[in-house]
Amino acid sequence: xxxxxxxxxxxxxxxxxxxxxxxxxxxxxxxxxxxxxxxxxxxxxxxxxxxxxxxxxxxxxxxxxxxxxxxxxxxxxxxxxxxxxxxxxxxxxxxxxxxxxxxxxxxxxxxxxxxxxxxxxxxxxxxxxxxxxxxxxxxxxxxxxxxxxxxxxxxxxxxxxxxxxxxxxxxxxxxxxxxxxxxxxxxxxxxxxxxxxxxxxxxxxxxxxxxxxxxxxxxxxxxxxxxxxxxxxxxxxxxxxxxxxxxxxxxxxxxxxxxxxxxxxxxxxxxxxxxxxxxxxxxxxxxxxxxxxxxxxxxxxxxxxxxxxxxxxxxxxx
Amino acid sequence: xxxxxxxxxxxxxxxxxxxxxxxxxxxxxxxxxxxxxxxxxxxxxxxxxxxxxxxxxxxxxxxxxxxxxxxxxxxxxxxxxxxxxxxxxxxxxxxxxxxxxxxxxxxxxxxxxxxxxxxxxxxxxxxxxxxxxxxxxxxxxxxxxxxxxxxxxxxxxxxxxxxxxxxxxxxxxxxxxxxxxxxxxxxxxxxxxxxxxxxxxxxxxxxxxxxxxxxxxxxxxxxxxxxxxxxxxxxxxxxxxxxxxxxxxxxxxxxxxxxxxxxxxxxxxxxxxxxxxxxxxxxxxxxxxxxxxxxxxxxxxxxxxxxxxxxxxxxxxxxxxxxxxxxxxxxxxxxxxxxxxxxxxxxxxxxxxxxxxxxxxxxxxxxxxxxxxxxxxxxxxxxxxxxxxxxxxxxxxxxxxxxxxxxxxxxxxxxxxxxxxxxxxxxxxxxxxxxxxxxxxxxxxxxxxxxxxxxxxxxxxxxxxxxxxxxxxxxxxxxxxxxxxxxxxxxxxxxxxxxxxxxxxxxxxxxxxxxxxxxxxxxxxx
Numbered sequence: 051x052x053x054x055x056x057x058x059x060x061x062x063x064x065x066x067x068x069x070x071x072x073x074x075x076x077x078x079x080x081x082x083x084x085x086x087x088x089x090x091x092x093x094x095x096x097x098x099x100x101x102x103x104x105x106x107x108x109x110x111x112x113x114x115x116x117x118x119x120x121x122x123x124x125x126x127x128x129x130x131x132x133x134x135x136x137x138x139x140x141x142x143x144x145x146x147x148x149x150x151x152x153x154x155x156x157x158x159x160x161x162x163x164x165x166x167x168x169x170x171x172x173x174x175x176x177x178x179x180x181x182x183x184x185x186x187x188x189x190x191x192x193x194x195x196x197x198x199x200x201x202x203x204x205x206x207x208x209x210x211x212x213x214x215x216x217x218x219x220x221x222x223x224x225x226x227x228x229x230x231x232x233x234x235x236x237x238x239x240x241x242x243x244x245x246x247x248x249x250x251x252x253x254x255x256x257x258x259x260x261x262x263x264x265x266x267x268x269x270x271x272x273x274x275x276x277x278x279x280x281x282x283x284x285x286x287x288x289x290x291x292x293x294x295x296x297x298x299x300x301x302x303x304x305x306x307x308x309x310x311x312x313x314x315x316x317x318x319x320x321x322x323x324x325x326x327x328x329x330x331x332x333x334x335x336x337x338x339x340x341x342x343x344x345x346x347x348x349x350x351x352x353x354x355x356x357x358x359x360x361x362x363x364x365x366x367x368x
Numbered sequence: 369x370x371x372x373x374x375x376x377x378x379x380x381x382x383x384x385x386x387x388x389x390x391x392x393x394x395x396x397x398x399x400x401x402x403x404x405x406x407x408x409x410x411x412x413x414x415x416x417x418x419x420x421x422x423x424x425x426x427x428x429x430x431x432x433x434x435x436x437x438x439x440x441x442x443x444x445x446x447x448x449x450x451x452x453x454x455x456x457x458x459x460x461x462x463x464x465x466x467x468x469x470x471x472x473x474x475x476x477x478x479x480x481x482x483x484x485x486x487x488x489x490x491x492x493x494x495x496x497x498x499x500x501x502x503x504x505x506x507x508x509x510x511x512x513x514x515x516x517x518x519x520x521x522x523x524x525x526x527x528x529x530x531x532x533x534x535x536x537x538x539x540x541x542x543x544x545x546x547x548x549x550x551x552x553x554x555x556x557x558x559x560x561x562x563x564x565x566x567x568x569x570x571x572x573x574x575x576x577x578x579x580x581x582x583x584x585x586x587x588x589x590x591x592x593x594x595x596x597x598x599x600x601x602x603x604x605x606x607x608x609x610x611x612x613x614x615x616x617x618x619x620x621x622x623x624x625x626x627x628x629x630x631x632x633x634x635x636x637x638x639x640x641x642x643x644x645x646x647x648x649x650x651x652x653x654x655x656x657x658x659x660x661x662x663x664x665x666x667x668x669x670x671x672x673x674x675x676x677x678x679x680x681x682x683x684x685x686x687x688x689x690x691x692x693x694x695x696x697x698x699x700x701x702x703x704x705x706x707x708x709x710x711x712x713x714x715x716x717x718x719x720x721x722x723x724x725x726x727x728x729x730x731x732x733x734x735x736x737x738x739x740x741x742x743x744x745x746x747x748x749x750x751x752x753x754x755x756x757x758x759x760x761x762x763x764x765x766x767x768x769x770x771x772x773x774x775x776x777x778x779x780x781x782x783x784x785x786x787x788x789x790x791x792x793x794x795x796x797x798x799x800x801x802x803x804x805x806x807x808x809x810x811x812x813x814x815x816x817x818x819x820x821x822x823x824x825x826x827x828x829x830x831x832x833x834x835x836x837x838x839x840x841x842x843x844x845x846x847x848x849x850x851x852x853x854x855x856x857x858x859x860x861x862x863x864x865x866x867x868x869x870x871x872x873x874x875x876x877x878x879x880x881x882x883x884x885x886x887x888x889x890x891x892x893x894x
Contacts, residue, residue, distance in 0.1 A: 224483055226476040233462050233473050240460035243424065244474035244524075245445035358463065 056324060058199050060313070062184070063320050065208035068312025070095070070270040072211030074290035075297065075304045076218050077129075077262030082299060083222065084255025085235035087361045089151030090136050091263045092287025093158030097132050098125030098267025100162040103175045103278035106271075110179035117180035118272045122207070122265050129264015130257050132158065137256040141249055144363040155287070163280050174279035182207055182273035207269045208312075214262070215305035222301060231255055235357035238364040248364055266290065285340065289315075292343045298354050307346075314339040373400040374436070375532055375563050376421070376452075381430035383416055388764035390416040391427070392587040398532065403554060403564045405574040405595065407607050408584035409804045411762055411774030414567045415457070417584070418534050421565075422454040423447035453525025457536040457567075459517050460524075463510040467503050467520050468492045471527050495526050499556055515546040522553070533557065534565045539573060551577050569607070569804035571600040585609050586762075608806035616809075618816045621840040623652035627704075627792045627824035628674070633683035635666070635673040643669035645848035646683065651793060651824040656815060658839025658856070659828040662868050666848035667828050668710060671797050674826075675707050676700040677715075688792045701730060706786035708779070710797035710828070716782040719771035723763055724752035726770045727785050759784035760810070776807035783814055793824040800834060812838050832864060846870045 074091055081088040088094075102121035110117045132154060139150040166175055187201035187209055222228035233241040234251040242248050267283060275282045289311050297304030318335040321327045327335070376398040383391040390413045398404050408414045419425040421432065423444040432439055434450045441447050447454075461470050468489045477488040489505040496503050501519040509517060518538065525533055535554075539547045554564055554577055566578060574581055574595060581598070583590040583606045590606055604612040628651040637643035644666040651657045661667055672678035674685055676697035684693045692700045701707070709715035717726050728737055728748045736747045752766040761780045763773055770778060779799065786794060796815060800808040815838055819825050829835050835842055836856060843853045844867040852873040854863070863880035867873065 225481045226478045226483060227481060229465075229469060229473060229476060229483060233465070236462045236464055237460065240462055240470075241473065243422075243444050243454070243456070243460050245443060245448060246474050 054195075054199070058202065059320055059323060060316070061199055062202070062204040063316035064309060064313035066184075066205040066273060066312070067315040067319075068309040069205050069208040069211050069273060070266040070286055071290045071293055071308035071311055072208065072215060072266075072305050073262045073269065074266030074287060075293040075308045076211075076215055076301055077259035077266065078291050078294040079218065079222075079297075079299050079301060079304050080231070080255045080262070081133075081259035082255075082294065082360055083235045083357055084231050084252045085238065085357055085359045085362065085364070086137070086140055086252055086256050087147035087151065088133070088136060088256060088259045088263075089148055089291065090133070090154030090158075090287075091151075091259065091266075091290055092283060092285070093151075093154035093156070094129045094132050094260055094263035095267030095270065095283045095287045095290075096158040096162050098129045098264030099271035099275075099282045100165065100267075100278050101125050101128040101264070102268030103178055103271045103282075104169070106178040106180055107175060113180075115180065118182045118268075121272055122268045125264040125268025125271075126261045127264065129260040129262070129267070131260070133256050133260025133263070136260075137253050140363065141252050141256070144365070147361050159280055159283075162278065166278060175277050178272060178276050180272075181276050182269070205273060207273055211269075211308075212305060215301045218301035227254075232357070234364075235359060238359055242366065248366070252364070263287070263290075289339060289343050292347055295354050295356075296346050296350050299357065311339060311342065314342040374398065375400050375434065376565075377431075377433040378417070378421065379431045379433070381417060381420060381432070382428050383413075383420060383425060384428045386764060389587050391420070394430075394584065394587070394589040396582050396589065396592075398563050398565060399579075400563055401558050401561055402579045403558055403566060403577050405578035405581040406565055406567045406584065407569060407571075407574060407581050407603060409569060409607060409806045410776040412584045412607075413587040414584055415536060418454060418536060418565065418567060421447070422452055422534060448528045448530070451529060451531045452534070453528055453530030453532070454534040455518070455521045455525060455536065455538060457538075459521050461509045461517055461520060464508065466506050466508055467512070467516075468505040470509055470520055471505075471524050475528060492523060492527070495523055499523075499526065499553060499560075501526075501553060515542055515549070518542065518546075518550070519553075531562045532565070533562060534567070536567045537569075538566070539568070539570065547573075571603050571805070574603065575600060583607055604805050607804070608809075612805055612809055614805070614809075616812045616816060616837040618838075619820070621655045621819060623655040623840070624822065625653055626650040627653045627688055628826065629684075629686040630670075630674070631684045631686075633670070633673060633680055633685065635669045635678060635680045637669055638678075642681075643848055644673065644680075647848075647850050648683075649843055649850055649853065651826050653792070653824050654819055654822050655840045656819050656825040656827055656838055658835035658842040659826065659845055660832060660835045660842050660864055660868060661830070661845035663830050665845045667845055668797070670845070671707075671710070671795055671826075671828055674700075675705065675709075675795060701791075704792035706789060706791035706794040708782055708786055708794070708796040708799050710801075712775075712778055712782055717770040717778055720769055722767050723756070723761070723770055723773070723781060724749050724766040726781060727752040727755055727766075730785060730789060755784040755788055756781075759787075776803045779803060779807065779811065783811065787814060787818060791823065793826065794818050795826045795828070797828045798830065799827070800829075800831070808834075832861060832868075836861070836864070844868055852876075 074095055078088055078091055102125040105121040105124040106117055113120055136150050136154055139145040140147050163173055167173060184203050185206045191197045191201035230246050231251050234248050238248045270286060271278050271282055293307035293311050294304050296307035317338050318332060321335045374397050378394060378396040381391050381394045394417055406414050420427050423441040423446050426442060432441060439450060471492050472488045477484045492505040501523055503516055503519050503523060538550060542550065558564060568574060578595045580592055581595050582592040585607060631648045633644055633647045634642055635644035659667055669678060673680045676695055679694050684691060688704050690703050692703055713719060731737055732743060737744055749766060756766055759780050761784060762777050799811050815825050815827065827838055839856045841853055842856055843850045844864060846868060852867050860880060863876050866876035866879055
């Protein structure tokens with residue numbers, strides 16, 4: 051392999067592994083900007099992955115090549131449903147955000163595997179008929195030199211995630227919805243005195259995290275593991291939260307951080323092709339993403355400033 | 369000038385929280401172009417009434433009329449529509465947002481949801497110019513001064529088209545220059561036909577700006593008076609419900625043996641340098657020793673060392689004959705120390721816990737409040753009830769959280785807890801900060817009562833008036849040392865002021881004397 055091929059391989063595989071993280075981390079950003087900690091992203095991803103796998107298996111013959119994209123949507127919808135549990139528990143019932151999220155994280159894999167067994171009689175669904183696969187990005191891959199590196203043989207969902215990141219940035223910082231959402235995470239009481247519906251904004255934030263987290267899970271199932279099982283989502287939800295903190299709750303930064311973690315995850319897969327790295331025992335490469343997460347959080351945490359009222363329950367006056 | 373047109377009429381407003389009546393049949397009317405003061409002690413129900421008017425709370429019963437029309441103010445939005453805006457005591461600002469973003473939040477200038485930042489900033493600038501409220505629209509709120517933050521709060525209400533502004537204790541956080549400026553702004557606003565309700569417990573401010581004043585006491589409206597025809601004394605008496613004395617009434621002290629002996633004490637500040645530099649003094653039984661000085665000259669560290677919250681690096685402290693140097697706080701407390709801490713919310717109370725628990729904080733581990741590690745809540749409750757009654761702590765019940773009490777009542781609860789243990793020495797640090805005249809008078813009389821019962825009182829305060837009024841002797845601290853100890857009845861404000869600035873006693877006496885003579889000659893020439 052020549053240098054160009056190696057770079058192309060690193061870029062595309064980083065993006066493939068980054069795609070689920072980008073969407074999920076953006077989801078976390080919306081939730082936390084509204085003041086609700088959503089540690090349940092892991093569980094939401096599990097449900098998204100499960101739903102998309104089911105959809106993929108049952109509808110592949112109907113929708114053909116469009117199946118994974120529709121599966122993505124199905125994952126997002128189930129994500130919203132699951133996030134509503136978290137929203138009701140934390141916003142209306144004033145539950146501790148961490149505990150409610152942990153409940154989701156415990157319930158989702160159990161439910162997913164239970165249903166998989168009920169439907170397929172096994173702990174895994176088996177391979178999905180239509181996966182995202184690898185694509186060239188329309189026209190852009192024809193740009194000389196950087197075209198093939200950035201846009202050739204790559205992950206379409208990752209570019210979907212990048213587009214969503216840019217839209218998210220615009221929504222958070224340039225629109226009335228974003229301003230109100232952030233005000234609720236920073237100073238809900240002030241927002242209330244100005245007539246902003248605090249609970250409605252928090253619901254929007256949490257539901258967006260459900261949508262994007264469910265989509266993230268759907269990408270993991272349909273682009274990376276190509277099936278659903280108990281190991282399909284193995285800590286990606288938590289890594290996405292790390293990316294959110296590393297990216298300082300700013301969608302563009304969050305996206306960059308997610309790509310960095312995607313690179314960490316891809317190392318185990320592509321390490322054997324890269325000189326220097328190929329000599330490192332594969333077990334070390336496998337734990338790399340988790341190690342990177344810890345290192346980054348130790349270095350960044352404390353310096354990264356969370357929304358002021360993150361994790362606090364808001365009780366309306368009256 | 370106020371006209372006879374009534375912009376607001378509140379009739380028979382009652383608000384109940386459970387069984388507690390925060391507002392009880394209150395009447396208030398506001399004329400167009402008027403500055404109307406709302407006077408009452410802490411916890412009298414002023415803020416509740418205004419939260420009702422601004423839509424944050426709904427009254428249990430009563431009627432509100434805006435410009436003659438009966439209205440139901442169910443939310444802040446409705447209040448906005450009616451032209452009512454509130455400038456909150458604790459600013460309702462998002463630190464991380466710019467001035468313009470804070471002002472437009474909820475009423476953004478936008479096209480299809482996209483915020484038009486430029487035109488918003490322009491409009492803020494225009495409003496700011498119109499009323500002389502200087503702000504920088506694009507600055508982050510966390511980077512601007514407290515005075516400017518308040519101007520942003522005012523602009524928020526004007527941006528929403530308010531013509532009735534409610535100011536909730538607006539001067540508490542401002543410097544004297546900023547207060548001056550604010551008063552100017554208020555006059556400007558009433559000249560533009562706006563009306564103002566000013567919530568306060570500062571009498572001089574009322575005299576300075578208000579046309580009329582409604583007095584509220586314990587949730588009831590007492591009277592509405594014409595400010596120009598009413599003296600400060602009359603206002604204070606109405607607010608408290610009895611005749612208030614601004615001067616502390618006390619007999620001469622009868623000091624006995626020393627209860628507190630501090631020798632050569634040195635204390636490091638938490639930043640590592642010596643904050644207290646070899647101090648020696650005593651407090652005698654039956655006297656109040658005041659510690660005067662500008663904030664940050666070692667007073668806080670001195671008190672922390674005596675109470676055991678900080679370790680001293682040199683010297684000794686004896687309480688009632690026992691060496692308490694660097695002993696644990698509980699040990700010192702049991703030796704006979706009562707402490708009213710400088711920061712009552714941080715060191716004096718555990719805010720989320722109930723009042724009865726807070727009152728038991730110093731004694732909960734002793735009989736009868738606990739036995740074999742179990743708390744006896746029956747005793748704790750009875751004890752709390754007795755103290756609440758005796759010290760007039762106003763609370764719906766002893767089971768309410770300390771956080772739900774007003775500042776004055778929080779302080780009364782602390783004093784009840786500390787005084788009731790009958791300590792040989794009571795340390796009161798800034799005991800009346802932020803309190804109204806009624807509460808101040810009460811607390812001062814309690815301190816004097818302790819003294820008259822033969823206890824020692826150490827009073828630390830940055831308020832010169834307070835130190836001079838209550839103390840028998842005054843120790844002035846400057847740069848970690850006691851620069852002089854003088855008798856309260858032999859000194860005056862200018863002498864103390866000079867001492868506080870670090871001028872040695874002899875020099876200060878001479879200067880103060882000559883100044884006093886100057887003043888006398890001027891007085892006599894008038």
